[in-house]
Amino acid sequence: MITKEDVEHIGWLARIEISEQETVEYMEKLNSVLEYFGQLDELPTEDVVPTYHVAEIYNVFREDIVEECLPQETVLANTEYKQDGTFRVPKIG
Amino acid sequence: MVYENPDGIRIGLEIHVQLNKLKTKMFCGCSSDYHNAAPNTHTCPICLGLPGTLPVLNKKAVEAAIKVGLALEGEIAEETQFHRKNYFYPDLPKGFQVTQYDFPIVGKGKVVIEGEDGEHVVGITRAHMEEDPGKLVHIGSIEKSKGVLIDYNRSGMPLIETVTEPDMRSPKEARRFLDKFRNILEYLDVFDGNLEGAMRVDANVSVHWGTRVEVKNISSHKGVERALLYEIMRQKNVIRRGGKITLETRHFDEGRGVTISMRTKEEAEDYRYFREPDLMPMRVTDWIPAIRETLPELPDAKRARFIEQYGITDMHAKALTSKIMLADFHESICAQGVDPKIAATWTADVLLGELNYRDLVIGADVQGYAIICYNQKNPDIVRHIRVNDMVELVTFFAEGKISDRAAVEVIRSILDSKEEKTPLQIIEERGLLKAESDLVTMAVEETIAENEAAVQDYLGGAEKSLNFLVGQVMKKTKGTADAKTARELILKELKG
Amino acid sequence: MAKWMSVAQVKEKIIEDSAEEVTARYLEVIGKSKVNGYTKVSEKALEHARRIDSEGHDGPLAGVPIAIKDNISVVGLPNSCGSKILEGYVPPFNAHVIEKLLSAGAVILGKTNMDEFAMGSSTETSYFGPTANPWDLERVPGGSSGGSAAVVAAGEAPFALGSDTGGSVRCPAAFCGVVGLKPTYGAVSRYGVVAYANSLEQVGPLANNVADIAILMDVIAGYDGRDSTSIDSKIEYQKALVDDVKGLKIGVPKEFFGEGIHPDVEKAVWNAIHKYESLGATWEEVSMPNIKYALASYYIIAMSEASSNLARFDGTRYGFRESGENWHAMVSKTRAEGFGTEVKRRILLGTYALSAGYHDKYYLKALKVRTLVKQDFDKALAKVDLLMAPTMPNPAFKIGEKIEDPLTLYLSDVNTCPINLAGVPSVSVPCGLTDGLPIGLQIMGKPFDEPTVLRAAYTFEQNTDYHTKRPPEVA
Incomplete structure (x- = not known):
C-alpha cells in the first residue's frame, strides 16, 4: 500500500505538483490499481527471463555521416521564451 | 622504496570524455563541430528530444569505445546495451539521459602510471557510452541567477565515462593518471582534449581509509590536483578537530580553489534506470580483432x-x-x-x-x-x-x-x-651566423687538437710544420680563411 | 458522391471528377460532423489536392484523403496528443509514415482526436473533449484512436492512421464497426509517433474494409533506418487478399471469453468461427493460461515506459508553460496543469513501478510475466495458424460511464493488450451488431504473418455483409 508520503515522493520524482486534497485521491486510486497489479505475485517467475522486447534484434547502427540541422529559428519556433538564440527558463533551484 | 601512504588517501576518478573526433553526435546526424557555432544551430528533432523522435546509435561511437576499452586493457562485454537515467534538468531535453547501466561496453581494465614509488597500477572499474546534455548559461551567478539560457548544440554529443578504482594515493598520482589517460585517448584519435568541455572529471577522495566524498565538475587536470589537495586538507582538518567526514557531494569552485558542499536536494534523486526500449542491445565482440589491428x-x-x-x-x-x-x-x-x-x-x-x-x-x-x-x-x-x-x-x-x-x-x-x-x-x-673569424678560430682550435705531432714538431723548431697546420685550417674552412690570418691565429694559440 | 467509399472507389471518383472535388466533399462532411473526431482540420488539404490535380501524381494514393491520429507528426499541423501540455506545438518534421503517405500522393485531411497521450480506451480524456461513437452519439467510440475510427465510420475520411499500444486501433475499430490492424511489432516505423510505450506500440490503419487496410499497409510498412526496432519484412500486403481459408487451422483461446463477456459478443464471435468452418477452415480450443496476467503486466510496462517518455514535457522548449519561482517549480506546475488526471495517474504509477525498492516487484516482474504471455502465444500459434476471439468483451459503453474508475476502464483492454505484449499482428473486423452497436472479431497471427491474418479477414468480409453496415445516426 502506498502512503500519502509515497504519493508526495513520486509526485516530486515525476515533477507533478500535487495538492493536499489530490494526494488522498491519488493514494486511493493508485492503491486500487496496485492491488490489482499484486495478482502477479501469485505467479512464480524466479526462473523466467524478462522480455524487454519481442524483436530479437542486435547491432542497429547508423554511419557517422553528417546530416542537415534545423535552422535556429525553427528550433525556437515552438516557444515564446527565448533570448539570443537560446531557450530561456527561470533559475534552476 | 614503497610508498607508505601515511594519510590513508584513496582517490578514484570518473572521467567524462567527449568523442569529439566523430563527425556526428551519438544518436543523430547533427555535426559535432559546434564549438564555435551560434546557439541551437547544431540541433535536430532527435537531439532536441522532440516528441516522436527516436535515437539511432552512431557505429563509430561504439568502435571508439572498444578502442578505448582495448587501450585500457579492459574486458569488452559480450552483450551491452543502453539504459535511461531519469531525472529532470533543463539541459536534458528528454527528461532522461541515455547511458549505460549494468551492462557497460567496457569492464575491468588498468592503466600503469608513474606513481609515488615507481610504476603504479590504477584499476579501471568500467567505461561506458552516454550522451552529453546541453549547455546552460546562468544569467548572473549560479547563486543569484535571474534565469537560465539553454543551448542544445552539445546535446547528444557522444561521451565515454570511465570509472577508476580508488587506487590513487595522492593528488599527484591523480593528475598523472589524467595526463596518461588523456594522452592515450589522443593517441587513439577519438578525442581532442583542447576543445572546451572535452574532458570533465568527478573525483572521490577519502583520508585515513575513511568515508569518501565526491568532488564534482572539475574541468582541468590542474583543477583536479588543486581540488584534491584542498579536499584532503579539509578532511584532515575536520578529523583533527574531532569531526566526522560525511558521505556527500561537493562542488569545486575553480576560481577560489575550494570545494563547497552542494545544497542537499529536497529529496534524494532516484534515477529509475531501465533499458532504453528504442535502442537494441549490441553484440560486438567479433569486431575486436579488426579494431585491435587499427590500434596505434x-x-x-x-x-x-x-x-x-x-x-x-x-x-x-x-x-x-x-x-x-x-x-x-x-x-x-x-x-x-x-x-x-x-x-x-x-x-x-x-x-x-x-x-x-x-x-x-x-x-x-x-x-x-x-x-x-x-x-x-x-x-x-x-x-x-x-x-x-x-x-x-x-x-x-x-x-x-x-x-x-x-x-x-x-x-x-x-x-x-x-x-x-x-x-x-x-x-x-x-646576423646570427657565427662570424667568419669565429669559424677560423674554431678550425684552428680543431687543427691544433687533432695534430699533436705537428704541433710538437713546430714547438721543437720545425718551422715547416706551421705550414702544414695552416694548410689543415685552410682545408677545414674550405679555403675561405685568409692564410695570413690563419697563421697568426695558430701562432697566437700556440704561444698562449 | 457516396458517403462511404472504398479507396478504389475514391480513386475512380478522382479520375472522374478531381482530387480537389473529392477532398472538398470530405471537408463538407467533416463540417457537419456530429462526432468531434478531428482536433484539427488541415487548411492546406484542398490546396494539396488541387496541386495533385494540376501537377499529376503517380503514387498509389494520388489525391486520396486520409485522417491522421493526433500523435503522429505532420509538418505544419499541431501534434497535440489530445493534451493541453502540447498546446501550440507544431512539429518541424514528418513522421516516417507521413513521408510515405505524402510520397504516395495522399492528402491529409487533418488530425484526429484521441485519449490524451493514447492513454485510454474511450477517447474521453482528450483536452479537446470526447469523441462520440457514430452508432450512438451518447457512447464512446473506443480508444485511444477513437477519432480515427469515428471519422472513418462516419464517412469523414475513407481511411485513417491510428496507433495501437494495448488495443488502441482494434478497440475503436470494434466499437465503431470498422476494420483496424495492429501490425507485428517492427513492421511499421515509429519515427515521429509520440511514444506512449515504446516496446509495445505500432502505427496501425483503420478503414471500412480489409482491402483498404492492405493498400495502406503497402504504403506505410517497411524498414526505416531511423527506428532501431524497424524490421524489413518485405511483405506485400495486397497480395494477401485472397478469398480462401481452406485448410486454415484456427485456435480459439478460451481465456478470451472470460467472465463479464456480453452474450451477444460471444455469440457473434462463435458465429464467425463457424462461418470459417463452413468455408473450409478447422478450429480447436486452445489454452493460454497466462493471459489472465497479461493486463497487469501490460499496464505496468506501459506506465513505466510512459513515465519516462512523458518527462520531456516540461514547458522548456515547446507547448504549454505555467510560471514558477524556479525551473523545478515551473516544471511541476506545468505538468500538474498541462496533463489530465488519467495521464498523471499513469505517470505516477509508472514512476512508482520503476522506483528504488519497487523496480523488481513491479517492472521486472511484469517483464517476466510478459515472457510467459509470449510463450502462450508461441505455443498456441505453433499448433494453429490463427487465433480468434472477441476484440472487446462488450460493445461501446456510455460516455462518462467508466471514466471515474481507472481500473474498470483498464479492464476493457483485457483481450487486446496481450497481443501487444507478444508483438504479434492482430486485426479487428466487424462481425455483428448488438442493440445497434458493432461487435469486433479479433484475428491474431504469427509474427509477420499479416498475409494470413489479412487473408482470413478478407475471406470473412467476402462472405458476410457486416462490413457494409453503416451507422444510421450519421447516414
Whole structure:
C-alpha cells in the first residue's frame, strides 16, 4: 500500500505538483490499481527471463555521416521564451 | 622504496570524455563541430528530444569505445546495451539521459602510471557510452541567477565515462593518471582534449581509509590536483578537530580553489534506470580483432621504442611521447637524417619550454609537415612549426654554424611572429651566423687538437710544420680563411 | 458522391471528377460532423489536392484523403496528443509514415482526436473533449484512436492512421464497426509517433474494409533506418487478399471469453468461427493460461515506459508553460496543469513501478510475466495458424460511464493488450451488431504473418455483409 508520503515522493520524482486534497485521491486510486497489479505475485517467475522486447534484434547502427540541422529559428519556433538564440527558463533551484 | 601512504588517501576518478573526433553526435546526424557555432544551430528533432523522435546509435561511437576499452586493457562485454537515467534538468531535453547501466561496453581494465614509488597500477572499474546534455548559461551567478539560457548544440554529443578504482594515493598520482589517460585517448584519435568541455572529471577522495566524498565538475587536470589537495586538507582538518567526514557531494569552485558542499536536494534523486526500449542491445565482440589491428602504438610502447631507436634519454622520450602529434613531429625530423639526440633536445627541452612559456598548445598537425599551436588564452594566436624548419635549425646548430643562444633566438622568433620565416631567413636577418673569424678560430682550435705531432714538431723548431697546420685550417674552412690570418691565429694559440 | 467509399472507389471518383472535388466533399462532411473526431482540420488539404490535380501524381494514393491520429507528426499541423501540455506545438518534421503517405500522393485531411497521450480506451480524456461513437452519439467510440475510427465510420475520411499500444486501433475499430490492424511489432516505423510505450506500440490503419487496410499497409510498412526496432519484412500486403481459408487451422483461446463477456459478443464471435468452418477452415480450443496476467503486466510496462517518455514535457522548449519561482517549480506546475488526471495517474504509477525498492516487484516482474504471455502465444500459434476471439468483451459503453474508475476502464483492454505484449499482428473486423452497436472479431497471427491474418479477414468480409453496415445516426 502506498502512503500519502509515497504519493508526495513520486509526485516530486515525476515533477507533478500535487495538492493536499489530490494526494488522498491519488493514494486511493493508485492503491486500487496496485492491488490489482499484486495478482502477479501469485505467479512464480524466479526462473523466467524478462522480455524487454519481442524483436530479437542486435547491432542497429547508423554511419557517422553528417546530416542537415534545423535552422535556429525553427528550433525556437515552438516557444515564446527565448533570448539570443537560446531557450530561456527561470533559475534552476 | 614503497610508498607508505601515511594519510590513508584513496582517490578514484570518473572521467567524462567527449568523442569529439566523430563527425556526428551519438544518436543523430547533427555535426559535432559546434564549438564555435551560434546557439541551437547544431540541433535536430532527435537531439532536441522532440516528441516522436527516436535515437539511432552512431557505429563509430561504439568502435571508439572498444578502442578505448582495448587501450585500457579492459574486458569488452559480450552483450551491452543502453539504459535511461531519469531525472529532470533543463539541459536534458528528454527528461532522461541515455547511458549505460549494468551492462557497460567496457569492464575491468588498468592503466600503469608513474606513481609515488615507481610504476603504479590504477584499476579501471568500467567505461561506458552516454550522451552529453546541453549547455546552460546562468544569467548572473549560479547563486543569484535571474534565469537560465539553454543551448542544445552539445546535446547528444557522444561521451565515454570511465570509472577508476580508488587506487590513487595522492593528488599527484591523480593528475598523472589524467595526463596518461588523456594522452592515450589522443593517441587513439577519438578525442581532442583542447576543445572546451572535452574532458570533465568527478573525483572521490577519502583520508585515513575513511568515508569518501565526491568532488564534482572539475574541468582541468590542474583543477583536479588543486581540488584534491584542498579536499584532503579539509578532511584532515575536520578529523583533527574531532569531526566526522560525511558521505556527500561537493562542488569545486575553480576560481577560489575550494570545494563547497552542494545544497542537499529536497529529496534524494532516484534515477529509475531501465533499458532504453528504442535502442537494441549490441553484440560486438567479433569486431575486436579488426579494431585491435587499427590500434596505434600507445604511449608506453612508443616511449620505449624512442629510447631504443633514437638513443635518447627516458626524459626526452617521455616528453616527446606525451602528445602523439609531438611524437610524430620528432619522428619526421629524425627521418630527415638529423642527429636524433640533438633533435630531441631541441624539441623536448627548448621548443616545449618556449611553447609552455607562451601558453601555446599543440592543437593540430599536418603529419610529416608541421604542428600547429595556438594560444590557450587567445585562440587567435596560431603558430605553425614546420618539420623542415626544425631540421634546418638543428642542422645549423649541429654544424656549429650558430650558437645555442642563436638557435633559441630563432625558435623564439618563430613563436613570437606571425610572419612565417624559415630559420635561415631569421639567421640572416639577425646576423646570427657565427662570424667568419669565429669559424677560423674554431678550425684552428680543431687543427691544433687533432695534430699533436705537428704541433710538437713546430714547438721543437720545425718551422715547416706551421705550414702544414695552416694548410689543415685552410682545408677545414674550405679555403675561405685568409692564410695570413690563419697563421697568426695558430701562432697566437700556440704561444698562449 | 457516396458517403462511404472504398479507396478504389475514391480513386475512380478522382479520375472522374478531381482530387480537389473529392477532398472538398470530405471537408463538407467533416463540417457537419456530429462526432468531434478531428482536433484539427488541415487548411492546406484542398490546396494539396488541387496541386495533385494540376501537377499529376503517380503514387498509389494520388489525391486520396486520409485522417491522421493526433500523435503522429505532420509538418505544419499541431501534434497535440489530445493534451493541453502540447498546446501550440507544431512539429518541424514528418513522421516516417507521413513521408510515405505524402510520397504516395495522399492528402491529409487533418488530425484526429484521441485519449490524451493514447492513454485510454474511450477517447474521453482528450483536452479537446470526447469523441462520440457514430452508432450512438451518447457512447464512446473506443480508444485511444477513437477519432480515427469515428471519422472513418462516419464517412469523414475513407481511411485513417491510428496507433495501437494495448488495443488502441482494434478497440475503436470494434466499437465503431470498422476494420483496424495492429501490425507485428517492427513492421511499421515509429519515427515521429509520440511514444506512449515504446516496446509495445505500432502505427496501425483503420478503414471500412480489409482491402483498404492492405493498400495502406503497402504504403506505410517497411524498414526505416531511423527506428532501431524497424524490421524489413518485405511483405506485400495486397497480395494477401485472397478469398480462401481452406485448410486454415484456427485456435480459439478460451481465456478470451472470460467472465463479464456480453452474450451477444460471444455469440457473434462463435458465429464467425463457424462461418470459417463452413468455408473450409478447422478450429480447436486452445489454452493460454497466462493471459489472465497479461493486463497487469501490460499496464505496468506501459506506465513505466510512459513515465519516462512523458518527462520531456516540461514547458522548456515547446507547448504549454505555467510560471514558477524556479525551473523545478515551473516544471511541476506545468505538468500538474498541462496533463489530465488519467495521464498523471499513469505517470505516477509508472514512476512508482520503476522506483528504488519497487523496480523488481513491479517492472521486472511484469517483464517476466510478459515472457510467459509470449510463450502462450508461441505455443498456441505453433499448433494453429490463427487465433480468434472477441476484440472487446462488450460493445461501446456510455460516455462518462467508466471514466471515474481507472481500473474498470483498464479492464476493457483485457483481450487486446496481450497481443501487444507478444508483438504479434492482430486485426479487428466487424462481425455483428448488438442493440445497434458493432461487435469486433479479433484475428491474431504469427509474427509477420499479416498475409494470413489479412487473408482470413478478407475471406470473412467476402462472405458476410457486416462490413457494409453503416451507422444510421450519421447516414
